[in-house]
Amino acid sequence: MTPLAEIIAGRIRATGPITLADYMEICLLHPRYGYYATRDPFGVQGDFTTAPEIHQMFGELCGLALAQAWMDQGCPAPIALAEPGPGRGTLMADMLRAIRKALGMTEAAEVMLIEASPHLRQIQRDRLGTVTHLDSVEELPDKPLFLMANEFFDALPIRQYQRVSGGWAERMVGLSDDGLRLGLGPVVDLPREGKLGDVVEECPAAPAMVEAIARRIAAHGGAAILVDYGGCNGYGDTFQALRNHAPVDPMECPGKADLTAHVDFAPLAAAAIRAGAVASRPVRQGDWLLSLGAAQRAERLAAAGDAGAMTALRRLTHPDEMGHLFKAMAIWPKGAPPVPGFDALRLHADNA
Ligand code: SAH
Numbered sequence: 445m446t447p448l449a450e451i452i453a454g455r456i457r458a459t460g461p462i463t464l465a466d467y468m469e470i471c472l473l474h475p476r477y478g479y480y481a482t483r484d485p486f487g488v489q490g491d492f493t494t495a496p497e498i499h500q501m502f503g504e505l506c507g508l509a510l511a512q513a514w515m516d517q518g519c520p521a522p523i524a525l526a527e528p529g530p531g532r533g534t535l536m537a538d539m540l541r542a543i544r545k546a547l548g549m550t551e552a553a554e555v556m557l558i559e560a561s562p563h564l565r566q567i568q569r570d571r572l573g574t575v576t577h578l579d580s581v582e583e584l585p586d587k588p589l590f591l592m593a594n595e596f597f598d599a600l601p602i603r604q605y606q607r608v609s610g611g612w613a614e615r616m617v618g619l620s621d622d623g624l625r626l627g628l629g630p631v632v633d634l635p636r637e638g639k640l641g642d643v644v645e646e647c648p649a650a651p652a653m654v655e656a657i658a659r660r661i662a663a664h665g666g667a668a669i670l671v672d673y674g675g676c677n678g679y680g681d682t683f684q685a686l687r688n689h690a691p692v693d694p695m696e697c698p699g700k701a702d703l704t705a706h707v708d709f710a711p712l713a714a715a716a717i718r719a720g721a722v723a724s725r726p727v728r729q730g731d732w733l734l735s736l737g738a739a740q741r742a743e744r745l746a747a748a749g750d751a752g753a754m755t756a757l758r759r760l761t762h763p764d765e766m767g768h769l770f771k772a773m774a775i776w777p778k779g780a781p782p783v784p785g786f787d788a789l790r791l792h793a794d795n796a
Pocket of ligand 1: 472495496528529531532535558559560579596599
């Protein structure tokens with residue numbers, strides 16, 4: 445067993461099986477052996493590639509959408525320009541370059557990064573210079589907040605429940621003779637529909653974080669754009685491990701593979717509305733980027749000699765690539781114009 449597998453096994457021997465959420469958190473964030481704590485997992489050499497790492501146009505378009513929202517709200521100053529889970533800092537660097545076009549926004553902005561990994565914090569400082577690092581979104585200031593998150597919520601720990609006769613049983617990580625193994629905990633009552641064998645997922649930390657973000661936006665102004673892969677139901681087993689761009693068994697080599705789950709946007713929108721802000725309908729990443737002019741931007745870059753621009757456009761927007769699987773959702777204050785490319789979710793009477 446690897447050192448991290450030994451640590452997890454020791455804990456299970458001492459106190460019994462652990463939830464998938466605990467397992468995910470240890471694997472991703474253990475200070476010594478955790479996945480994000482020990483490496484830079486992005487890009488061709490790493491385990492996965494994210495939209496901002498594919499091409500600069502992604503971050504530029506996100507930056508322009510936030511800049512438009514800033515101007516629509518009367519160019520408030522000072523503001524927090526924030527990003528949870530900034531990875532290598534590429535998205536923030538591209539956004540900062542784009543928002544220079546919105547006169548005064550750069551000067552008004554204090555860049556705030558919410559990052560758990562000391563290793564990635566250093567990479568972000570090297571890339572961006574002076575930034576303020578926070579441990580959690582709860583530490584964001586009481587100021588207008590302009591926030592961008594890409595592939596952040598998919599890294600938050602999830603819990604899974606499987607339908608058994610008599611209710612739902614939580615999927616737990618326990619021990620077998622040859623290592624860590626997924627099993628089922630005691631039957632619990634869960635207000636969810638399902639037939640025998642069905643799996644449902646919950647990400648308890650995510651709505652709380654969105655509520656903290658939306659509360660600031662409702663009170664002080666601002667906007668948030670959340671991009672992630674997923675949809676709107678939370679049904680099915682979407683827990684996955686990726687190593688060297690290929691799927692592996694999530695119970696194998698803890699700390700050495702990226703662990704994620706699809707994001708369920710419905711509870712995130714509900715949390716934003718609960719906090720008194722407006723939540724958008726989730727839209728497909730491809731549709732959102734094209735509505736912001738991604739095709740025109742790529743053509744202009746290609747004409748100027750950027751050989752990769754058209755391929756990148758396809759990867760970011762085509763239905764067979766990231767275009768449909770990834771969704772974008774926005775949050776803005778009541779009474780303010782929608783963030784570019786979004787409209788308000790119509791299901792909630794108090795969402796306008
Ligand atoms: N947004 C980047 C990176 C996504 S990877 C991109 O698009 O390329 C997920 C990021 O979230 C990493 O930076 C990871 O260290 C960070 N992260 C994961 N869990 C976190 C948590 N609970 N609090 C803060 N940061 C976290």
